[in-house]
Amino acid sequence: MAGTVMVVLDTTIVNVALTAIGEGLHASSGIEWVVTAYLLGVCASQPACGWAADRFGRKEVYLASLVAFTATSLLASMASNLPELVVARALQGFGGGALLPVGMAICLDVFPRSQHGRAIAMWGTSAMVVPALGPTFGGWLVTAVSWNWLFRINVPIGVVCVILGIRLLPRTTTKIGGRLDSAGLVLGIVGLSLTVLGLSQGNSWGWGSAATIVCVGVGVGSSWWFVGHELAARQPLLDLRMLSHRAFRLTLIIVLFVKISEFGRLVYLALDLTGVRGYTPLRVGLIFMPAALCTAFSMQVGGRMTDRLGPRLPILTGLTVVLVATASLGFLGLSTPEWLIVAILCVQGLGTGLTNAPVMVAGISQLPKEKLSQASALRTLTNQVAGAIAVAVLGAVVAIRIGTDTSSANVQAAYNAVFIVGAVGVAIGWVVAYRLPRGVPDLSEDDFEEAAVLALAGE
Secondary structure, three states, rough: HHHHHHHHHHHHHHHHHHHHHHOOOOOOOOOOOOHHHHHHHHHHHHHHHHHHHHOOOHHHHHHHHHHHHHHHHHHHHHOHHHHHHHHHHHHHHHHHHOHHHHHHHHHHOOOOOHHHHHHHHHHHHHHHHHHHHHHHHHHHHHHHHHHHOOHHHHHHHHHHHHHHHHHOOOOOOOOOOOOOOOHHHHHHHHHHHHHHHHHHHHHOOOOOOOHHHHHHHHHHHHHHHHHHHHHHHHOOOOOOOOOHHHHHHHHHHHHHHHHHHHHHHHHHHHHHHHHHOOHHHHHHHHHHHHHHHHHHHHHHHHHHHHHHHHHHHHHHHHHHHHHHHHHHOOOOOOOOHHHHHHHHHHHHHHHHHHHHHHHHHHHHHHHHHHHHHHHHHHHHHHHHHHHHHHHHHHOOOOOOHHHHOOOHHHHHHHHHHHHHHHHHHHHHHHHHHOOOOOOOOOOHHHHHHHHHHHOOOOO
C-alpha cells in the first residue's frame, strides 16, 4: 500500500504545482511535459511487468521498481532546468511502473480467493483515495516549502518501504517466465506510448496536425500488430488469451467507459472550481476530501459484498449511484452552493468505492495463480489507455463546447457537458456489468486448503 501511495500520489500531486515549477525553473513554455513524460515512462514499462514478475519473482521486481522510483524521485528534486526535470520524470515513471500491477498481484497471491474482495478493497483504498488528497497535499507543500519537495518527500518513504519490503514481502515460490519476447516488447512500448501521447496531446497539437496523426496512427498500428503477435507467440510477453475469460474481459470494458466519469470528476471539476469560481487549489482539495473518505469507507463495504455475494451486485449498485451523482454534476450553475457540490461528490465517492474493489477482483480471482502478474499488468495497461481516451474525449468536448465564447456561463456549460458525457460512459458500463456472472464463483480445492489454514491460524 505504501508503494501504491507513492506512485499514485506522484501522478496527481504535480498538477497543482505546474505554475510554481515553471516559475522556479524559469520555463515559459512546455511545463506540461512534466506530467506527460511521467505518463509515458509508466506506459513504456508496463508491457513487460507481468513477464518480469514471473521470470525474476514478484518480490524482486517490486523492490527493484521501488528502488528505481525512489532514486529518480531524488533526481527530479535536484533538477536545475526543465529538460532535466522532464528526463527525471520519464525515468521516474519507468522505474515505478511495476509498483501498481506487481503490488496488486502480490496482494492477490497472499490471500485466499475467498478474501480477495476485502484484500483488494484495503489495498485499493490507497489508489482511489490518494488522487483526491494529492492536490491538497501538493498545494500545501508548494506553498509552505518549495516544488522540489513534491519529489523529495518520496525518498524517506521509499527507503523505509525497501527495508520493510526486504523483510516482509513473500518470495514467489515458482518462477515461470520464459525467454523475453523482444519483438512483443518493442511493439508494446511503441504502440502504447505513442497512442497515449497522441491522445493526451491531441487537443493541444490539434487533431488534424501531423504530430497527432502520426502518433495515433503509428501507435494504433503497432498496438494492433502487438495483439496479433502475442496471440500467435508460443511464449508471449503478455498472454492476451486471458481475455477469453468472460468476467475478466467484461470488467476491462467497464473500466474503459467508467474512467470517463472519473477523469471528469478529478480533472474537469477541479478546473471548474479554480477557473470559473476562482477557488485556490487548497480549497478545491478540501472540497474533494470528504468524497475521498466516503470512497475509502464504501470500498470496504464493496470488498465484503464481493466475497459474500460475488462482484455483480456491488458493481451494479455502485454504478447506479455513480450515474446519479455524475448526471447531477451536469446541472451545476454559477450559483450552486458549495455544500451541494460536496454532497454530490460524497454520493459519487460512495458509488465509486462500491464499484472499484469488485471490478478489480472480478475475473482475476478466477484465473490460475500463475496468471496473477499477467492479469494485473493487463488491468493496469487498460487503466492507462482508458485514461488517455478520457483525456482526449473530454478535452475535445470542452474545446468544441467553449468555442470562442469564454464567458463564465459558457465555460460552466462546457464543463457540464463533460459530466453528461461521463454519465453516458457510466450508463454503458452498467449495461456491460449486467452481463457479469451472478453469485460467488466456486472455490477450487486449493482455495479450500488455504481457507482451512487460515481458520486453524485463528483468522
